Amino acid sequence: MALWEAEDYGTMADKACWALFAVTSFVVALRVFCRVRFGHGQRGGLGADDAITIFCVVITFVTCIIVTIGSHYGLGRHMETLSPQDRVMALKYNVIISSILIWVFSLPKFAIISILKRILDYGLKTTILFWGLALTSQATILATSVWWFKQCDPVEYGWDKSIKGTCADVSILADLGYLSSAYSAFLDVFFALYPVPFIMKLNMPRKSRLAVSVALGLSILASVVSIYKLAIFGSVFVVLAQDPTYPVPFLDILGVSEGCILIICASLPTLGPLFRLARGKLPSTEGSRGRSGHLGHSGQHPSVGGSTRWNNFRGHQLDDPENGLTPMGSSVDDIPLVSPREASTSTSIHKTVEFGVGIEKR
Template sequence: MGSPTSKDMALAVLVPLPLNVLTIIARFWIRTQRKAWGPDDWAMVATIPVWVVSQVGMIGMAWSGVGQLDSTLTPQQKANSNFEFWCFTLVALKWSLGFTLLRIGDGKKWVQGIIYGCLALVTICTGGTGMYLFFQCTPVEKNWWPETEGSCQPREIQTVLSFLVAAVSITTDWIFAMLPFGLIWKLQMGARVKASVIGLLGLGIFASIAPIVRLKYLLLMNDAAKFLQGLGIILAWAQAEVGIGLLVANLPACRPLLESAIAAFTSTISSKDKSKTGATSAAGKSSYLELGERDPTKKGNSMASRGGVETKVYGTYLGDGSNESLPQPANSQERIIQKQSQNQIHVQTEFGMEFENKQRGNSHHGPAGY
């Protein structure tokens, strides 16, 4: 294959690639085993094809001429150097991250408003920029073959849109990274669990570094003679954002494996403490909390359950020919457990009951409860 024409792009793609693949596999395996599949997992499934196409394109560009002066490249190299698909990958990744935050948002309206607002902004600005880059030339083939007769929009428009994409990425990365603090801090979870979830989701702050650095090089695209040379640096940082973003989206789901690995490396305790830790560890594995779940061992915990328990009381006719009898079975069903709101259930523990002994004159009427 030879050496890459843009080492920055080659490193930005190949370094995070193994970790991305491993975390994707681990995520799907854990969620399947725990039967905890959710919308964020479906969003990641939709992200994978877009991400694969982007990675293949980035690798091809890194070895085809990107990073070199335009005048030193052949027409074929120039054609192979104009395949930008990372915008669509970034949009799909943001949706997966957004659904992850919705999973722990507990149905709060203000959380849904913020997340859906960010996702709409990313989709319009970043996805719209990707569409513009594809259709900026007439005919479209001129994007890849500059010698083709036709016209393209000024490079300055692409530069302005690139600044917009970077600004939106930075803003949404910080919002998504800081939101877990407000969502998880008051949940009925152990301090260690809170710290791990907040830490994993807070890695989005590092993802925001890439678009910040990318801002420095965006003006290089205005120089037609050095367009592909500057594009190599810009796409390298764009790919770094995608690689880190994919890790941030997958790591919260991989928390059981991460906690097991950390426990294995930190098991340097005395034998007495080891026996206690062993019991605690075993309990910890069985009581592992998925995102959005509450710790049942915490006092004051009110777990919101979409299912519920329904108790039905049935009555039958008396068999002695008495005129007084219980209602029909279909009419005597009473729900003594009722869901009053999203996070509360009401249990009716008192009820009235009448019964009549078959021996005449020995009847009893009165309330009963438990």
């Protein structure tokens, strides 16, 4: 079916958005389960990245509800087929949905940034770069969101043409849409590809590095969706000027798709313990705590394990059964991981631990 041949994009958007929300919620629920069940020890468990991801899911949920309400009033159908009352309500929810929808695919950028922080533990310059890009993107999103309401004076004239008022030229909204979507597509590509070389240098099994890189790299699919939006924007705004209740729900599907792809890709790297548990390669958390308690009882001095870098290395590298090393901590959470620089530092401290054990045996 060619574009703009469907009779009702509202019903289509309603079904598609809820399906995407269900899949995304399931993946995020697994993420939370892994963090709560397996995320013990140094920087394990739930963190800021999880809170941001859950907030993004909530925004998606709110958007799906409003999309359902809008389709109930006829949004997605040709305006000429709607009653005057439904026409007003459909246009009103069109503005509301469009002003909220753009946050669905923009806020997950922060979820990507947060999970990268937990994986790579990058420094101040990278933090400024990442957050600078994300915040400037949010500025364009905010401008677009506000303009959906401010383009008409009074605001109510945007959906109720029975009152007196004026609206700005639709080209302004089109330009803002092009800018925000193009910037979003760029950031999707950037955050998908930029971290890969750094992830591949982490001190972890090669297949784990590849898995994390691929999981985060899949977020480039969100840029494909965004580029497709850019490609059809011209025809969208042509139709929008003539039939304002008809085309926008199709953009709703694309916007929710982009946001859900980013949320899922930001969650996949956290599911490593669940995959290993399914393969029978992950020890229970009780067993890990038991081993940790046994080591603590054996008389290791606090000064031996007092280094922060050693604690990071011990808690998140030696606990991983795929590393082929003896489990020494209580965490089996894959994230955060340790950079080669930290790993090399912790190797020298490891020799100090061996010396300390020798003194105990004497």
